[in-house]
Amino acid sequence: MLLPSFTYHRPGGLAEALAMLDGFGGQAKLLAGGTDLLVNMKHGKQAPAQLIDLDGLAELKASGSRGDALELGAGLKAAAIAGGLGGAAPQALAQGAGALGSPQVRNRASLGGNLVTARPAADMCVPLLALGARVALVSPAGERQVDLPEFFLGPGLTALHPSEVLTRVLLAKPRPGEGSGYGKLGLRKALEIPLVNVAAWLALEADGKTIKEARVALGAAAPTPMLSPGAAKALAGATAGDDAFAAAAFAAAADARPIDDHRGSAEYRRDMVAALTKRCLGQALAQARGN
């Protein structure tokens, strides 16, 4: 239960960090907030010989817009995102960040860390999936961008190469007529790994009634955070409201592949996927309509 020994490095910039990472050839781990990595190390699940601390890199903490895109630095703290980033953060993402851990954990935990840890019910991963985000992965060879559904490969497994650093999250800037929402079911109100969590995003046509496009993302429903294709299909072109949301909830539950454990049965989780899907779509619609 004690932290194993390791060498700690604090690079001055991203280029230096990448060079270090390359130099250690897979022996190093990147440290941001440490809320997952250090806990895993204490439990003996990981024992990297080298830790490269990215927390001091200002270039990873910027957020801003470029055209229609919103770019969020991977080093942003959950607390900052929960605070809304001056109104820039989409509603579901701010809600997800605000539901993560406790104030202390949110002050440490980073956006990039939440993504690369890739837990099936991570509070920021699920909303980002619904928001259609992609991630920028930088290596000495350059940058590539990967859509989130291709980024999550399994519990704790991602498309990130050992030589890469996740530097930014890119998503479309929220526009009028769009909305999103996040919901989490647990036994208590903080410091809780969700039994089930869901995020929804939808865009309305100019008529303010018809759904142009929608995405529903599910957590704790599969080995990775997942999108529900059935829900997206049920919603596209439908009239926003209870009927469409019920159909989407039904489809989302059908897409979910939850497991039984001591926290809850697969059957209950599936039912709760449906219940939360309805709630999140309701929140998203309210925001889309400017309520």
Place this chain on the structure above:
Amino acid sequence: MPKIQIVGRSYPQIDGMEKATGRTRFASDIKLAGMLHARVLRSPYPHARILNIDTSRAKALPGVKAVVTYADTPGIKFGPRSDDWTIFADDKVRFCGDEVAAVAAVDEDTAEEALELIRVEYEELPFVESPLEALKPGAPLVHEDHPGNVAAEFKVEAGDVDRALANSHVVCEESFYTNQTYQAYLEPMGAVADVDLAGRITLYAGNQIPSMIRVPYAKALGLTLDQVRVVLPDYGGGFGAKMETNTHLVAMLLAQKTGRPVRHFNTRHDDFIAGNPRVPMYIDIKLGADKEGVITGKEVKVIGDAGARIVYSQIIVATACYRVDSLYRFKNVRAKGITAYTNTVPTSCFRGFGNTQATFVLESAMDILAHKLGMDPAEMRVKNSIGPDSVSVHGWKINSCGLKECVEEATKMSGWAEKKAKKRPLKGIGLSCCNHVSGNRAFAREFDGGAGIVRIGRDGRISVYHGESDMGQGQKTVYAQIAAETLGVPLDWVSVMQVDTDISPWGFGSFATRGTLMGGNGVLAASKDAFIKLAQVAADMMESNVDDVVCEGGRFYVKGSPDKSLDFKEVALNATDSNHGSPVMGTGFYDPPTVLPDPKTKQGNISPAYPFGCQIAEVEVDPTTGKVTVTNFVAAHDVGRAINPMALEGQIQGGVAQGLGWTLMENMVTNKGKVANANFLDYLIPTALDMPPVEPKLIEPYEPNGPYGAKGIGEPAINPTMSAITNAIYDATGVRITELPVSPEKLLAEMEKLKGSHEG
């Protein structure tokens, strides 16, 4: 006599500022020169024979000073109330977490590394993890000398239960289960042990029974009682768990082997898997009432899970069998309790001591009967309430009793009548009462009571010595208030000293809601003795009679002449000088009017006073998820005369929080013999955000046996919480909860069933 000025007033805890600013040195902060650090190797199997242990590689690791196993112990069987303990597993391990070996090394890293070098060969054995399975014929035996895995049996009977139940207008017959929960104190169990050249051990350990703990420890190590000294530092909570533990003995044994101080604290994981969690119980109840709602008779059968060895589980099961019978005017009761061994973590005391489990069951059954009779559950409680100056069915002498007042106040505060009259969908209100003890003669055996020493120095400083245990509940402040009140000095002139068994009186410790009454009476007696001695000096100085001398605000005066007064400190100086340096020493004790219950009939008054309470919960249930939110809570408690109202209110709010956690989320899950959620991420306790407003109300009848009329509060604060919430859930949904905890999934399934049966 001067009017009472310090007792009955709210004070922040006298050590509160030290704790809040991080200055308190807790048990785990203790560092002694040359101290080594210990770690324990624990069994990975619930039941296995140990074929071989090879410690040679661990011993060879630089920095390792000792590696010990059962072979290094005196091999004496011992236990607090049994002889089924050994310091390390002898021929077999009996639960996942059982102690197999331990290492002392120069630092924790080295000790932990050494554990990985110990090779143990096991032969896995069939195991049993449920007490119901354990009691079946042919079940694997946890202890070969206990056939059928029966650790203990308890029987009690009074009146004619069969006739009473047969003649009842309504009978509730129901089976309940209460699960295993963890005390979740802030500081895990642990100690620092130091041995002198004569082999005498000093144990610095945060524990609830600093005097009593020495008895089994001395036996286990083959020492005499005088060779074990216990010093009690400040420590981070106990809630019943911090009694005897092998965790302390490991430090003591390693200190003996190395001749150096040894520090051993459980990791949180070890504390979960090898602490002393709550005794899970299966309880069947039959409860009858007549047309008017008067209880006719009660029968219960209790099966409790001891885990792999007995800590105090058999007394806890006995308590669950009959303590609650002194809540109402029972005449016909019968109970049978069986405590069964299983291959799981040994269970023991947790705030409520079996009466929590029994109160959940009885107060659920009362609610069922009230509904069957179409009677207001509050009215039914009042109708059956035991009264002041009465004797219960087991011969318990109730002096003060504010139970009816508790129900009246709680119902008034919560708007009970209006809320019961106006049914709101998915919202509910529920009520539960409770009783408890303030000391338990059946537990203390040889004698019960409390003693104190009050020393007044040449400088007038007052030092109070007691033998109980402040684990954060506020005992030091209460004792300081009692001493200051009795001596007539300001509160901050009094220091309450660390318990050191070389100096302090023998005390049974802090359990059974006894600290304020027993220890407080001991401090009161010692304070009176010191006062008389000092007052004699003051009387001589004022050329008056000692009986006419009083002290108020730190000044002595003769009754009727407060203008001509003497400074307390001047009197103290004079007293010490005239005695050539000897301080004024007051000693005293309290002998409670209790008896050991008759072994056969269990008749006999076990406590000098009995606290009561009534709690009311309001809940809202989410019909989609089954999630329960407790929206409001009131808790009226008969505490006797309050000594420190602020501390009492804090205790009540803490008890409710703990009970709410138990009801809605807390659950130790055992899977294939292993605790599956031995950490605070998976074992959930409520956070501040999960708590509703909890409004406490103190009901204060004067208790003739209490110091300044006081009784205790520790355990009654949690006893009624579970059934108050589950009775509210019934009111909201029609679902009767018979198993704790209430997961949203379980409640939703029951709600669906109910809907189905109504539609069908």
